[in-house]
Amino acid sequence: MTTRQFAKLLPLDYQKLKQGRGKSTWFVRQSKQSCIMAVAERTSVKNFLPEFHSRDNIFHFFGYDKEESCFVDFRDVAVESTLCRYYITKNQTKEQDKFAHYFLFMDIFHEGEAFRLFASGDECGDAFLRRTEIENTYNKVVLEALQTEKPTTKFSFVYRTPKTGCSFTIGEDPFYDEFFPEYPLTQLRNLVQTILRQLTAKSVAAKKEVA
Secondary structure (H helix, E strand, C coil): CCHHHHHHHCCCCCEECCCCCCCCCCEEEECCCEEEEEEEEEECHHHCCCCCCCHHHHHHHHHCCECCEEEEEEEEEEECCEEEEEEEEEECCCCCCCCCEEEEEEEEEECCEEEEEEEEEEECCCCCHHHHHHHHHHHHHHHHHHCCCCCCCCECCCCCCECCCCCCCHHHCHHHHHHCCCCHHHHHHHHHHHHHHHHHHHHHHHHHHHC
């Protein structure tokens, strides 16, 4: 996939960097609550992310689940002739670190070709409130309703066991995306959806031309 082709798949508010990281051409979207950087490169089908349908094939993900990082979201979706597979991780080097950094890795198979997207999303301004305030509100309501202070949100991604360090929080659930449109996690999910819609629209248009 060329840089020009990739640019056409992105939301309109992404700008090309004058000088990207390394030899690749990067695109950036900046707002008061997030900074998103994205790049794509051609890859092979053999390098696709493993199947997500079997529990046996998910164990390699535990290598990413460390004290300073954790999984936030992953999906395996097929639309028309396009297959999209992605996962998003979050990094926080210290528990007292105010801001979180999200990373998106997405593999796409489209019209016989495969390419990989990498994007980073950094919290800016008061974006961190999505994680902290919603979880505090949740725990407050649990305490009021159940008369218990037992934590219910600090669990590992797969096994639902208590976890220290970086953890998925209630506020990072996709349900809250519409309330926080500028949040980096929302923007990364929107990036995935936009690219997939653009590719699907091209496939539908091509079919109509043939017909």
